[in-house]
Structure formats: C-alpha cells, structure tokens
Amino acid sequence: MERAPFVRRSWLGGALAVIAAAALSLAGLTGTAQAADINVAKNAGFESGLSNWTCSGASGTTVSSPVHGGGSALRATPSGQDNAQCTQTVAVRANSTYTLSSWVQGSYVYLGASGTGTTDVSTWTPGSTSYSQLSTTFRTGASTTSVTVYVHGWYGQPAYFADDVSVVGPDGGGGTDPGPTVPAAPAGLKAGSVTKSSVDLSWSPSAGATGYNIYRDGAKVLSSTGASASVTGLSADTSYQFQVTATNSAGESPRSTVISARTSADGGGGTGGGSVPKHAVTGYWQNFNNGATVQKISDVPANYDIIAVAFADATTTPGAVSFTLDSAGLGGYSTTQFKADIKAKQATGKSVVISIGGQNGTISVSDTTSANNFADSVYSLMQEYGFDGVDIDLENGINSTYMSQALKSLSAKAGSGLVITMAPQTIDMQSTSNEYFKTALNIKNILTVVNMQYYNSGSMLGCDGKVYAQGSVDFLTALACIQLEGGLDPSQVGLGVPASTSGAGSGYVAPGVVNNALDCLAKGTGCGSFKPSKTYPGLRGAMTWSTNWDASSGNAWSGAVGPHVHALP
Template identity: 80%
Template sequence: AAFVAVTWKEYEVEAASPVTVAEVPVTATNAAGESAKSTAVTGTTRASSDGGTALPKHAVTGYWQNFNNGAAVQKISDVQSQYDIIAVSFADATATPGAVTFNLDSAGLGGYTVDQFKADVQAKKAAGKKVIISIGGERGTVAVNDSASATNFANSVYSLMQTYGFDGVDIDLENGLNATYMTQALRSLSAKAGSSLVITMAPQTIDMQSTSNGYFQTALNIKDILTVVNMQYYNSGSMLGCDGKVYSQGSVDFLTALACIQLEGGLAPSQVGLGVPASTRGAGSGYVSPTIVNNALDCLAKGTNCGSFKPSRTYPDLRGAMTWSTNWDATAGNAWSNAVGPHVHGLP
C-alpha cells in the first residue's frame, strides 16, 4: 500500500476576543486513489497580545478631569467617541513614598458614584477604548527616587488597575523624574500587568529637548513597553527644533521641529504624539487651531502642509495627537475632537 504524508502548517491567529474557527476536512490523492476525508479540526483563536482590542495605528488621547475647574463636567460615558485613550486625571499621592491612590470627586462631578465610574470604564473598554490613570499633573507630588518607592509605585498602580479596570498608566510628572527608578517602577508594573499594559507620557517641552534628560531617558529605557509620548506643546517658551533653530509655540513649525527631536532621538514614530490644548481656555499659552494640528500631522506623516521647517523624511507611523482635556473640548462644542479625531484616524 502507498502512504501519503500530509503536513499541516500551523498558523497563529489573533483576535480581539477569542472566537472559534473550524478547518475544512482534506483528502490526499495518489495513484492508489483518494484517501478518506480527514476529521475537521476546531480551534480557538487566542486573544490579541494586548488582552483586548488593540489600539488603532493612529490614536487620539484625551485627559478626563476628575474635578470641576469651570470646564464641562463629564462622566467617563460622556467622553467623545473620537478618543482612543482616556487618561483619568489624576491619581493622588499617599503618605507612602511613591504610592498613589485614586479618589473619585463624586461631589464635584454631580454625584458621580464609584460604581457608575467603574461601569463606565468597562463600557469604554468594551467599545475598544483604553482607560488609564494619570500620575502627576501641575500639582502632582508623586516622587519615585529610590528602589522602595519604585516598588510602591508599581504595586499601587497595579492595585488601581485591578480595582477600577484601568488599562495602564500615564506619567505626567511636571516636576521632573528619576530615570533609573521610574524605569524600575514601570518595568515592575509591566511584569505584573503583562503585555496588555498601556504606558503613556506627557512631558513638557523642556523635558524632551535632549536624550540626556531624565524623561527622555526613561522613554528610551522602556521603549519596548512604551505606548506613546504625548509631549505638551503648550505653556512653553520658545524651544530648539531638531535643526538647531529656535521656534515659538503656536505654529506648525513648533510642533514639527520639536517632534523631530523625539523621532530622530530614538523613539519609534508610533511612540510620538502631539499634545495640545483643546481650546484657548485649556492652557495658559500655546493653543493652536485644529487646522494647525492637522497640518503638523500631515507634515510629519506625509511631508505635506509643512511650514518653514520640513523634516528630512516622513514618519507615516506617527501615533497621533493628545489634548487637555476632553472637558475643555466639550466646553468648546467638541471642535477639537471633531476636527483632529477623524484626521488622525485618516492618516496613512
């Protein structure tokens, strides 16, 4: 009798959530005729490596305010659908060095309850969004300056992820950070949370002028687990671009020439986003119209709509844009997300 060896080639399939797939039975044929049909094989896809719906190639980040400062008060459920990453602002420092907690401002948010908040976070995640907890802000006092505080930071952030369903953490420390110990903290958090962890950063412009700066060092140290750096292109003086020229905030050139430092300094284009105010009330200075934001995105990703500065190459994998805040955006009739959101998602 003749035997025919049939080799099955295994393919690895990812899906946003596990689904059942079936293979069609096969037969083998040789001079002796056709074999009996094989048994159909059923398998289940594994979940994608981020534990759920992956972020889109080009993403929009928005900060959600856990306080009322005159901007439109929102529940998480109110956050506009254009936002792919929602950064809950902010965690609070505790008496334990490096540790953080989260206190929902129920009174300031019109009676928003913790149970409602948790349910809204889950609903956003079910809709494919990422909800993360932001550490820092203008008044943030979290310090991670030694190994013990790094451990406390990782343990406490992971606890908040488990309690509230957060997908990760945003580092928005505006009073500097220690690259050695913040790197340790984030790697420890990653070891606990796994490959699903979302890590974003929102350094000020001065923090990303040089790769020797602690913020830039931290970003490069965790490049393999870093999601995106959304530098704040506002509340800033004039800064150097990657061409060595000085640029003033509020222009296409300020956005593109400063982004270039990160793009040429070691970050992947997918790890670079443009952080801007959602309205003139969202920051003390540095507001740019959505048109300028979109022109800067086009300049970096496609080489079109540039100002006087034109990058030496294009970065089609550029991640996208960030804004402070979803609340100020809502106050201004969602003008920012309505204009920038579709543009980001329409990039090549």
C-alpha cells in the same frame, strides 16, 4: 695535597644545609620577607551601614540601590555649604606605598587621602550615570601610622554614590575586614518586560555579592554585576525557566527559586498598548471641576481612543498613589457608575488609564522601595477600577532609573496589554540626556506613546537647532522631530495640545494647525518653514488637555482632529 678528615653526613642533612645557606644569602640581598598587602579600610563596602565612616553634616546614608558590589552603598548629598565628605582613618605602616580606590557614581565625585606624611593625593570624576572606578596612590612618611581617606561630592550638586573602597598596602596594625563568605541565594527574582526574543529579569541584591549568574532552563547563560539582566536570543511565544545565583571571591551561592516567563508572539518593539489603534487620539478627563464642562466617562466622545483619568493622588507611602472619585464635584457621579462606564468604553475598543502627576502632582519615585510601591499601587488601582494602564505626567521632575524600574515592574504584573503613556513638558524632551527622555527610551519595548505638551513653554529649539515660536506648525513638527530622531518609534510620538484657549496659559493652536503638523510628519505635506528629512507614516497621533475643555467648546477639537488622526496612512 693532604685531604681533610672524612665526616659522614646523610644526604638529607646536606640538602637542608644548602637550602638554609641559600635562604640566608637571599635574605641578605632582599631583606626580611613581607606579608601580603591587605585592604586596611574597614566596612569598605558599607555593608555595616556607616560604621567606621564619618560624613559631614549628616549628609551620608546607606542604600540598597544602586550598588556596585554587595547589598549596600554610600549615598551622600551635598548642600550649598557642604560637599558631603565622608572620611575614615585607617592604620598604615610608615614608609610604605598604598593604592586607594573606590567605585563612584554621580556628578563631581572626589576621592583622596590626607595626613600621609608626604604628599596628600586626590582624584575626581566629572560624573557618570553608572559606577566608575577612581584610583590613586600615596606613600606614607617616616613616622606616619594613620591616614585619613575621604570621598566627597561638590557643593549644590545632586547626591553621589560610593562603594567598595580599598586602601591596599602593608598592614598598619589594624588588620582588615574578615574575608568574604559565600553569599546567600538571591531573593525576589521576577520577570519584567518581554519581547519575542528577550526577557528582563530583576532580583533583590544579596549581601556580600560582587556579581550574579543567570541560568535559563538549568544552564548558565550570562553574568551580571547588578541585580538585573536581560536574557536575549530567545524564541518567540516560548516559556522559559530562570534562576539566579550570587557570587563573590568565596564562591557561588545556591540557586534562587525558579520563575517562568514567556516571550511575546509579536515582539513588542515599541508597540506596547494592547488594543490601542495604529493612529490614536488621547484626551485627559478631569476628576475635578475647574470651570470646564463636567463629564462622566460615558460622555467622552468616540473620537478619543485613550482616556487618561486625571489624576491619581500621592500618599504618605513613598512612591505609592491612590485614587478617589470626586463624586461631589462631578454632580454625584458614583464610583459604581464610573467603573461601569470604563468597562463600557473598553467594550468599544477604547483604553482608560490613570494619570499620575499633573501641575500639582508630588509623587516621587527615587529609589527601589518607592519604585516598588509605585508599581504595586498602580497595579492595585488597575485591578480595582479596571484601568488599562498608566499615564506619567510628572511635571516636577522624574528619576529615569527608578521610574523605568517601576514601569517595568508594573509591566511584569499587568502583562502585554498594559498601556503606558507619558506627557512630558517640552523642556523634558529637548535632549536624550534628559530624565524624561531617558525614561521613554529605557521602556521603549513597553511604551505606548509620548504625548509631549506643546504648550506653556515659550519658544524652543527644534531638531535643526533653530528656535521656533510656540503656537506654530513649525513648533509642533520641529520639536516632534527631536523625539523621532532621538530613538522613539513613530508609533510612540503624539502631539499634545490644548483643546481650547482655556485649556492652557499659552500654546493653543487651531485644530487645522494640528492637522497640518500631523500631515507634515506623516506625509510631508502641510509643512511650514521646517520640513523633516523624511516622513513618519507610523506617527501615533495627538493628545489634548482636556476632554472637558473640548466639550466646553462644542467638541470642536476632537471633531476636527479625531477623524484626521484616524485617516493618517
């Protein structure tokens, strides 16, 4: 057989020819190579406000908390006629598949796409109190070059939050947001509540961050997706140094400034309140004259262990409060004497706190700014007047996320001696899912006592699912059982009742009934038809509205209930 003429080629040239031939062959099998998919949504994390987004009825805004990633998120509020829909039109490629997703928080939040040219899609969640991810896919039609993506809530429902929207697929010609840069070091690192084995930390979110690393004494100990964390596993009565960094796909920021925090010696664990005795009586003192006996702080009987000064006043600054003594209404009681009387009570082992709210209270703590304002202003009042702490008596609603944040921030300022009391209405403590109950559980390690108001409510459910009439021993014990079995320590549960028939519209019970209820819960004696499955000898005690109405009745309530509380086991 005749051979073909010999042609000399270099080895490299031959190899390149083979590779080229293979590439042509693969191209014929798979088509032209495609660029990597991108997120075609712009301002997907709402870091540039509402740029590229349109929200119906001016329902949307951006907030710094709560966020899923970065420093901002969308907050949109539906109304009766508007579902607070926020939309963006994105550039897409025809005949292509896209994955649509977003992190959302709130009740009845929807995510979807319209104008796809094929089948429009949507998905939804019935609600959550933290961020969860919604995701769906869609395919564009043969001539589709743009699609509208949207997120919305539901009519009349509370505000919802959305963050980190992505529409991932082929570039439709609009490109994507610039890639992330390494975030700046977080600012505002501070310590919150402490126990003998843990320290709560919080800081300001860093723009562009998707997570944070927490360092203890120079070593990384944990990570967080939000701007707070609890460092656990610590030794009691020990000082530690903490720093935090911000992270995203571009890398990790420099470390924040160093702060120090010391764990407690006794561990907290629901015994917050400094020198408050094991069994305590709380009484509200009226900074106004409504027909009850006008008193000075010095007039309050010794049977009261915690005196709640009612009330602080709202200011024009969101969340902030102030206090002005009603000297004229109290017969010329001077601020100087008021402060001196507080010190005198404290010298005998009593605590005096400033109460926030009341029936007409309008203080709202609904975001990080107002939470900080609340903590700063209450701490300022503590420094000015010598108050030992704060009482939360907000009867027009409470936001557990931000009130908890505010009280933890106040605790970080005031230290372990801070006294925190609460006076929710009965309806507010019927379930652990209620905002008041969640707040109490959120701050359990710094909470002194919850003195629920067992009055002005009508019949309510007890922990056994039965309905009990207001004004009975069963009403007091069966409703207290909800708190005792719902996660509060017995030392954090008190029975709040009127001091006389003039102290409330309904729900007055004689002091003897209060004492029977205390005995039933603490010792298993004196019960009515309801008897708890176990006893709670650590029960904190009782509260009354008010020391003034008590005085109008000759201090009959405190004279009977006070010694009984102090004699509990």
